[in-house]
Amino acid sequence: xxxxxxxxxxxxxxxxxxxxxxxxxxxxxxxxxxxxxxxxxxxxxxxxxxxxxxxxxxxxxxxxxxxxxxxxxxxxxxxxxxxxxxxxxxxxxxxxxxxxxxxxxxxxxxxxxxxxxxxxxxxxxxxxxxxxxxxxxxxxxxxxxxxxxxxxxxxxxxxxxxxxxxxxxxxxxxxxxxxxxxxxxxxxxxxxxxxxxxxxxxxxxxxxxxxxxxxxxxxxxxxxxxxxxxxxxxxxxxxxxxxxxxxxxxxxxxxxxxxxxxxxxxxxxxxxxxxxxxxxxxxxxxxxxxxxxxxxxxxxxxxxxxxxxxxxxxxxxxxxxxxxxxxxxxxxxxxxxxxxxxxxxxxxxxxxxxxxxxxxxxxxxxxxxxxxxxxxxxxxxxxxxxxxxxxxxxxxxxxxxxxxxxxxxxxxxxxxxxxxxx
Amino acid sequence: xxxxxxxxxxxxxxxxxxxxxxxxxxxxxxxxxxxxxxxxxxxxxxxxxxxxxxxxxxxxxxxxxxxxxxxxxxxxxxxxxxxxxxxxxxxxxxxxxxxxxxxxxxxxxxxxxxxxxxxxxxxxxxxxxxxxxxxxxxxxxxxxxxxxxxxxxxxxxxxxxxxxxxxxxxxxxxxxxxxxxxxxxxxxxxxxxxxxxxxxxxxxxxxxxxxxxxxxxxxxxxxxxxxxxxxxxxxxxxxxxxxxxxxxxxxxxxxxxxxxxxxxxxxxxxxxxxxxxxxxxxxxxxxxxxxxxxxxxxxxxxxxxxxxxxxxxxxxxx
Numbered sequence: 001x002x003x004x005x006x007x008x009x010x011x012x013x014x015x016x017x018x019x020x021x022x023x024x025x026x027x028x029x030x031x032x033x034x035x036x037x038x039x040x041x042x043x044x045x046x047x048x049x050x051x052x053x054x055x056x057x058x059x060x061x062x063x064x065x066x067x068x069x070x071x072x073x074x075x076x077x078x079x080x081x082x083x084x085x086x087x088x089x090x091x092x093x094x095x096x097x098x099x100x101x102x103x104x105x106x107x108x109x110x111x112x113x114x115x116x117x118x119x120x121x122x123x124x125x126x127x128x129x130x131x132x133x134x135x136x137x138x139x140x141x142x143x144x145x146x147x148x149x150x151x152x153x154x155x156x157x158x159x160x161x162x163x164x165x166x167x168x169x170x171x172x173x174x175x176x177x178x179x180x181x182x183x184x185x186x187x188x189x190x191x192x193x194x195x196x197x198x199x200x201x202x203x204x205x206x207x208x209x210x211x212x213x214x215x216x217x218x219x220x221x222x223x224x225x226x227x228x229x230x231x232x233x234x235x236x237x238x239x240x241x242x243x244x245x246x247x248x249x250x251x252x253x254x255x256x257x258x259x260x261x262x263x264x265x266x267x268x269x270x271x272x273x274x275x276x277x278x279x280x281x282x283x284x285x286x287x288x289x290x291x292x293x294x295x296x297x298x299x300x301x302x303x304x305x306x307x308x309x310x311x312x313x314x315x316x317x318x319x320x321x322x323x324x325x326x327x328x329x330x331x332x333x334x335x336x337x338x339x340x341x342x343x344x345x346x347x348x349x350x351x352x353x354x355x356x357x358x359x360x361x362x363x364x365x366x367x368x369x370x371x372x373x374x375x376x377x378x379x380x381x382x383x384x385x386x387x388x389x390x391x392x393x394x395x396x397x398x399x400x401x402x403x404x405x406x407x408x409x410x411x412x413x414x415x416x417x418x419x420x421x422x
Numbered sequence: 423x424x425x426x427x428x429x430x431x432x433x434x435x436x437x438x439x440x441x442x443x444x445x446x447x448x449x450x451x452x453x454x455x456x457x458x459x460x461x462x463x464x465x466x467x468x469x470x471x472x473x474x475x476x477x478x479x480x481x482x483x484x485x486x487x488x489x490x491x492x493x494x495x496x497x498x499x500x501x502x503x504x505x506x507x508x509x510x511x512x513x514x515x516x517x518x519x520x521x522x523x524x525x526x527x528x529x530x531x532x533x534x535x536x537x538x539x540x541x542x543x544x545x546x547x548x549x550x551x552x553x554x555x556x557x558x559x560x561x562x563x564x565x566x567x568x569x570x571x572x573x574x575x576x577x578x579x580x581x582x583x584x585x586x587x588x589x590x591x592x593x594x595x596x597x598x599x600x601x602x603x604x605x606x607x608x609x610x611x612x613x614x615x616x617x618x619x620x621x622x623x624x625x626x627x628x629x630x631x632x633x634x635x636x637x638x639x640x641x642x643x644x645x646x647x648x649x650x651x652x653x654x655x656x657x658x659x660x661x662x663x664x665x666x667x668x669x670x671x672x673x674x675x676x677x678x679x680x681x682x683x684x685x686x687x688x689x690x691x692x693x694x695x696x697x698x699x700x701x702x703x704x705x706x707x708x709x710x711x712x713x714x715x716x717x718x719x720x721x722x723x724x725x726x727x728x729x730x731x732x733x734x735x736x737x738x739x740x
Contacts, residue, residue, distance in 0.1 A: 072702055072703050073702045076477050076478065076702065076705070079478060080477055080478060098705075099478075102476075102478050102479050188597070188685075188686065189596075189597065189683075189685070191685065244594070245562060245592065245593075245598055246597065247594065247596070247597035247598070247599075247602075247682075247685055248560075248561070248594030248595065248596050249562070249594075249597065253561070253563075257563065262563075384703060384704055384705060385704035385705070385706065388699070388703055388704060392685070392686075392687045392688065393687070395685065395687050396599075396686070396687035399598075399599055399686065399687075410496070417491075
């Protein structure tokens with residue numbers, strides 16, 4: 001009897017210390033991030049500091065890599081190595097599936113279950129976080145919307161209203177051009193902004209379901225419906241509503257043309273706001289839904305989702321999982337919302353109060369709430385090689401608008417080869 | 423008592439064994455490093471060229487398929503063609519400019535030391551820095567080049583010509599498919615001139631001054647002296663310069679990668695950058711290895727010529 005009490009006491013003591021060590025992690029934790037732009041980078045550092053404060057005994061290593069380099073080269077080096085970082089930033093959609101289907105992402109179903117995330121993460125985001133077999137491999141933490149950004153002050157000066165339909169949009173472009181502005185600034189030095197153009201035009205002409213099938217490689221690029229998309233795009237090119245020589249500009253260069261007041265509109269993600277001068281933002285920058293081309297077609301919007309995963313070979317799995325639990329927590333979601341205005345994925349974050357003084361975020365939330373379907377982005381929805389060749393093709397189209405058919409025929413050959421291999 | 427020498431050991435053999443031991447000690451480490459860092463990746467690239475390999479899952483042997491696909495790919499053909507254009511420009515423009523500069527600066531003009539350093543300086547800059555600086559020079563709206571052109575057009579307008587200076591801001595040096603390649607090569611030439619100049623300056627120093635004096639006494643001067651005396655005597659340097667220029671233009675990667683990344687739509691693509699894109703963006707390391715093999719074979723021919731030239735020169739000197 002006495003012995004049993006001792007046993008219980010010993011067990012209790014053991015559990016207590018086990019509990020203590022759990023709340024006081026030791027060892028190493030390596031976190032590599034692609035958040036290299038100034039504002040997100042500051043937030044990233046703040047999150048890491050908060051985590052370190054919670055677990056002061058943890059040896060944490062935090063590295064930031066320029067996002068282009070991160071996604072093009074670094075990530076593969078990490079994953080191929082036997083000693084990868086423990087936590088990495090990454091993207092939902094095809095980009096995540098490319099790794100999970102090769103067994104390169106750790107199963108984090110237990111992290112999801114123990115944090116009860118299925119209760120606070122909307123269904124769509126849960127689906128984005130699973131691999132083909134239904135295991136969780138990803139934690140989505142934030143997303144942002146794409147829309148047509150415009151200079152409110154220029155629109156007011158010319159008496160223009162936010163266009164809702166394609167015809168209204170063309171009319172706005174014409175007035176802007178006549179007034180001496182570049183109606184739409186555009187950038188193609190990095191080719192991805194053209195992926196956005198193609199996504200929106202295809203979603204407005206053929207609908208988001210069709211576009212998903214196309215990016216999944218199920219539809220020919222030579223399909224008449226795809227060709228139709230380019231007739232709309234051509235109207236903008238032929239009328240010189242789009243900035244010429246886009247390939248000479250990075251997306252920031254093009255944003256600067258808008259900031260300088262030379263250009264009036266820009267199809268971009270909400271990260272454009274990070275680039276815009278803070279003191280002028282409220283008075284000058286606004287956005288509207290990409291104009292409706294065919295009112296019968298369901299409305300699709302783009303909301304690329306960012307998050308984190310653990311490489312399958314990560315050495316400090318327990319620490320990595322603790323960090324993921326923190327990254328997916330309400331605390332961090334609120335911090336990200338307050339600091340950089342990113343939309344939290346969790347539905348228990350009170351966006352109405354948090355963004356009370358930020359009408360543009362309310363507008364963005366409404367934009368996505370009204371959408372029938374939400375997609376990631378061309379270079380996240382389709383396989384990397386197809387994305388590169390496709391976006392190269394779109395840039396080529398901008399310089400050679402009459403050659404759309406030849407460009408699409410070439411893309412179709414590539415699609416057959418790329419998706420035939422898989 | 424003296425011990426008898428052991429009959430089995432021949433002293434010469436012992437000495438050579440002793441030497442061989444040191445040979446192993448001294449050569450062993452470099453050979454090991456060389457095998458690990460050069461020979462192994464080299465062999466691996468050749469085997470990878472016949473495989474489908476995404477860098478993540480195991481490689482699969484697919485025979486010549488990578489090569490077949492490569493020669494059908496427009497991007498590869500364009501890259502090869504652009505490398506050829508690059509070679510043609512590199513063996514003519516920076517070489518003659520460098521030779522010209524060397525000739526002028528070798529005469530002992532004023533501030534020649536400063537000028538030599540100034541022309542050589544671009545080579546000291548990291549290529550990525552060169553690429554970024556030229557990227558800004560070529561920037562359509564704010565770049566130096568278009569600003570100068572706009573200023574020039576402004577003067578023309580002031581004297582009555584019908585031109586619009588602001589039009590100059592629409593020239594996208596790196597964004598226009600017709601201009602991108604030549605603009606990148608322009609930056610590369612700027613960098614290469616100083617290098618060629620230094621090689622020729624060194625060559626000029628080695629010329630036999632007595633022979634040149636004799637030629638001058640015989641009445642050779644100016645162009646004749648250069649054409650019939652100096653230039654032929656510089657022939658070994660010229661070979662080295664030409665081969666180095668060819669190899670450098672085949673290696674061209676950093677400027678292309680930073681300034682245009684081969685774009686717009688492959689109009690400034692070169693083999694090395696194409697290789698990196700397919701390997702690290704498309705997850706196709708087997709295919710990229712096949713491109714590397716082709717690039718290697720082309721470079722190898724010119725490297726052989728270069729090595730032969732250098733070795734012949736060594737023999738002549740000894």
